Amino acid sequence: xxxxxxxxxxxxxxxxxxxxxxxxxxxxxxxxxxxxxxxxxxxxxxxxxxxxxxxxxxxxxxxxxxxxxxxxxxxxxxxxxxxxxxxxxxxxxxxxxx
Numbered sequence: 001x002x003x004x005x006x007x008x009x010x011x012x013x014x015x016x017x018x019x020x021x022x023x024x025x026x027x028x029x030x031x032x033x034x035x036x037x038x039x040x041x042x043x044x045x046x047x048x049x050x051x052x053x054x055x056x057x058x059x060x061x062x063x064x065x066x067x068x069x070x071x072x073x074x075x076x077x078x079x080x081x082x083x084x085x086x087x088x089x090x091x092x093x094x095x096x097x098x
Contacts, residue, residue, distance in 0.1 A: 011035060013052030016068065016081070018059040022095020024088055026062065028081050046070065062098060 015033035018026050035041050035054040042053045053068060067082040086096035 013041065013054050014079075015054040015056075016059065016063060017056060018062040023090040024095040025097040027095040028063075030079055044068065 012032065012034045015029075015031050015035075017029040017031070019029050021027045033054055035052070038057065040055045040057065040060050042055070043050045044053050055063060062085060063081065063083060065084050069080050069082070071077060071080060083096060085098050087098055089096045
């Protein structure tokens with residue numbers, strides 16, 4: 001791995017953010033982003049490779065204790081969040097309430 005890729009992997013990852021909206025009150029927003037010192041970074045394992053999940057401190061209040069999974073199957077692929085703090089979720093699983 002060259003220096004450019006190594007530097008990018010140390011500071012970039014999948015950002016999990018909570019914003020107001022959706023049919024249940026809050027929604028998850030996923031994007032690729034670069035973290036800074038104010039973020040909380042978790043290292044997830046997938047097939048013996050580690051990648052960072054970035055959460056800002058405000059969103060962390062809503063997602064602490066959650067499990068983030070990536071599924072790839074016949075019905076589609078994507079990231080799911082299993083949040084124990086969610087009181088209810090909408091039918092599509094895109095939004096939640098606490």
